[in-house]
Amino acid sequence: MIIIPAIDIFEGQLVRLNQGDYASVKQYGLSPLEIAKSFEGSGLTHLHLVDLEGAKSGSPKNLKILEQIADNTNLIIDFGGGVKTRESLISSFNAGANRITCGSIAVKSRELVLEWLKEFGESKLVLGADCRDKMIATSGWLDTSGFEVHDFVKSYIDEGFKRVVVTDISKDGMLAGPSFELYKSLIKNTSCNLELVASGGVSCKQDLLDLNDISCYAAIVGKAFYEGRISLEELSKLEERFNAS
Secondary structure, eight states, X not given: OEEXXXXXXXXXXXXXXXXXXXXXXXXXXXXXXXXXXXXXXXXXXXXXXXXXXXXXXXXXXXXXXXXXXXXXXXXXXXXXXXXXXXXXXXXXXXXXXXXXXXXHHHHHOHHHXXXXXXXXXXXXXXXXXXXXXXXXXXXXXXXXXXXXXXXXXHHHXXXXXXXXXXXXXXXTTSOSOOOHHHHHHHHHHSOTTOEEEEESOOOSHHHHHHHHXXXXXXXXXXXXXXXXXXOHHHHHHHHHHHHHO
């Protein structure tokens, strides 16, 4: 299992939210670039970079930060937040994103996303499946769609997507543990091609061990690191352990 640290950006600052609530924004006073460098220096290879302003407004707002991190590290960057047009997709790739997460756009403009999949391939695109009570949410988690998460994920896996970031919004930022039952159900019932990236709720080292045990492809770690629940050294050692197994 790959450990993927998260950097969420709002108004140019590294922040975290609770359950996607923009009123709960907490700034950490940390440089996104310096934190990214520390992740790389500890042996981590991936980064989940989210433009929260972009997700809320509908177009990326923090491409300069993406570019800074891409230019000064070798991290594999999954970027998301407001990518809703081909122009913003290309701009995000040009700024240094290795992969783009398609979240709200996958709900609202399915044919467009499938065109991107055909043009760029599954290695460049990640499906974002953010859900509340198993229903897909959009627009920075401000709106709830009529799509059930299992059906939504399966429909895109059947079209050629492989990697899916699944976030249970009720768990995100709460440090109360991931949505294990949801992940086990998706892994069991969706497709053998699914590369499930667990997102939301990781609170401690044991959570990551348990996610590895249920065969998650990767796990995103955010608030647990920034709140001191998991150290960079622990993340580094776990990454080594998972790679060796």
